[in-house]
Amino acid sequence: MDEVLTQKKEEEEGKRRKEEEYKRTEGEHDKRKEEEDEAKNEEIVPPDGGIWAWMVLVSCFLVNGIIFGVINTFGILFVKLKSDLEKAGVEDAALKCSLVGSLTIGSTFLLSFLVGIVSDKIGLRFTALIGGVIATLGMGLSSLHFHSVEVLYVSYGILFGAGSSMVYTPSLTILGHYFRKHLGVVNGVVTAGSSVFTIVLSFTNTYILEHYGVQACLQMFTMLTAVTILASLTFVPVLPPPAIVHTKHQSKFRELVQKVIYLPNWKNKRYVIWALAIPTALFGYFVPYVHLVEFAKNIPLDENEHMNGEKASTLVACIGITSGLGRLIFGKLSDHSRIKVNGNRIILQQIAFVAIGEIRISDVTLNSCTSESELN
Template sequence: METEPKENTDLLGINKNNVLNIGTDTSMKRHEDLQGPPDGGFRAYLIVLGSFLTNGLLFGVINSYSVIYSVLQHRLENENVPNSESKASLVGALTMGTTFFLSPLSGLLTAFLGLRATALLGGSIATAGLLLSSFVVNEVNALYFTYGLMYGLGASLAYTPSLAILGHYFKKYLGLVNGIVTIGSSVFTVIMPPLLEYIIKYHGLEWMFRVLSFFTVGIMLCGLLFKPTPLMIIQKPSHKHDNVKSLLKTIVTVQIWKNNKYRLWALSMPVALFGYFVPYVHIKKFIEETFTDVNDNLPLQCLAITSGLGRLTFGFLADKRGINRILLQQISFYVIGALTIILPFVKSFSLLVAISLGMGLFDGAFIALIGPIAFELCGATHAAQAIGCMLGLAAPPLSVGPPIAGYIRSITKSYKIPFVLAGISPLVGATVMFSVHYQRRNSSRPESNANGHTYSPPVDNVLGLDARVFDEYQNTLLLYHAGNNCTKGSLSNTFLLLF
């Protein structure tokens, strides 16, 4: 079957018409056509580059918000605005929260627009949000909308496709590729703080937002690359539905919530992430209050550097057989939580840098494992919605964590209680995650391989194919059973998506 790639492809549905009609002919297509994701090639590497830059441009800005926070907080304080710490931190927290909270929407939009169009839309909204922010820098309430909500919406629409597209091109090295892609945010987090400070110092906050909007145009260019492989052709949901309810049932995958392992994992993440963004927002202010004559940006840059190393290392480990990815993520949360609790009691700047290096390493582990865990628990078909729903659940605690920390700081005049509370939440979330290990995988769902690409249980060789070739078929074809009562008679005419 010769099929051209379609732009409206994503991981949220199955094209029942996209089948291999081999029932009338025992001759098979070339072996390389049945391999599934190519795990390499020029276009696959371009996808990695585009996803890398998308992650870098988005989270390089978000993670460097502490630079913007310091300027906004000082301005509000000079204007005698009450709770200046809380209000200034809310701007950045809204951005992170909106990015994650609207991830389910991003997943649903890919069902209609495709991964590429959704990423393009996200890049354009993010660019517009930053450009508008440059005209309202003195109005914190306006920044809540332009930077907090608009940029967050754009980031969300661009971010989820940048992860979901990887499953179209990689299977064997999916964990490693996720690690490489998510290093982008670490690289840009190292570069962004001094760059933002330079622009603010010599050109003001207004031009800083305008320069960032120019950079963000690159996200739209990267989105053009997110064109799925021909082997992953998936049909858009039909527009012929009797009512809204039937349409929603077509595009919203409730099957992932019937998976006990996924449900417990997704519900434990908001608990663990309540204090996750607190150090990113407040560490620069904490350093200014605690130390003198030091490089304020160095701990954040160190955190970003080792975060990149952690993403690459743990992404590589995630591809190894026998590795429990969820356990690795639990370990990362325990370490991050413990180091966050220690942070406000540190009196040595060198020790603070060392703690930042450790936090970054395991922060990278947490980030790099999100995609592989979602693929493992829910399979490639539902990975986009699995990632989007989990991030959506994590959004509210991510949003309220930094403002609450700022409010407590304004009352206690110290960062000890805010950082301790921020460190407790990852410890609790990691402990809750132990429940995932005691759940059996749903028997109605096909088992998955080491990288989360689902396969059907063995079927009879009803086509009379050569035994060796038939074995290869079983190892490379995804048989979609949900909602399709496949029988042995129908299998001769229906082999669904290749992975």
């Protein structure tokens, strides 16, 4: 009996040792694989220059400029579109027109999360190429059916917005493949494209809408949007995708989630707070771009109707100018050695949002005080 028990114990001990040896060997294999993947990533360094890198920079500048130039100057289009719909007898024209712009902005940012997943699967260039085609198709349909606000909800609001998201998100990601040392300046230059196009289109749109109407303006937008298709062809990745770390005995659900979400980011409390705070801060960011021109015209800024419209549209250009200067200055500042470390770039962004909030509160307070003084 004792011999049988001893034999069983020896067999169990042997199995336990084999399991431990297997786990140790597998753990070393996984660790070695991770180190090899990291070594591969370290071998490829962004060139920080070169003809193709500068082509990517120009392409991203154009993508950001065209997409946000169109979005930021929607307030100018809104005035004319609302006027035409009111003449056609459409009820609640202001609400319906503003919904078109809201759908565009909402689609562009709301779908960015899904676009990131799609680009990981099919690549940055192909994702951006599809986005450029969809955005151009949406804007083209808008120019054909500009008289129907219901069609504009789908064509301008959903199709153009979704396409813009698919080409805009890769345009930011691809910059990290070609630039590292001066990435802050590069981001500043690229995002300044939106300011440049906003300034130009704030005057161009006003002229075209006044002399040729809504359809001609939308046709111009279609031609501009088609440029993003060509720009997306330069988005050739040079860095390998980040390696997915698989832990032993993880559930099927976790494996599925890990294929679409980079989980380590969500273990970082700072990242989680930042990811939740940014969408909240952006709720009111685009409101002036939609309603500022109409609001200014109703003040009015000039007794002459033509001059009143031009002055109201110029306010959008003013936002573009100051925004562009800020992007360039803070892009350069974010590359400073003291700003790069310890998450100071995030603090810089937080200061900017606080400043925006304070200015908006001051505007509302000043407007209320002015109204009260006029009543008295």
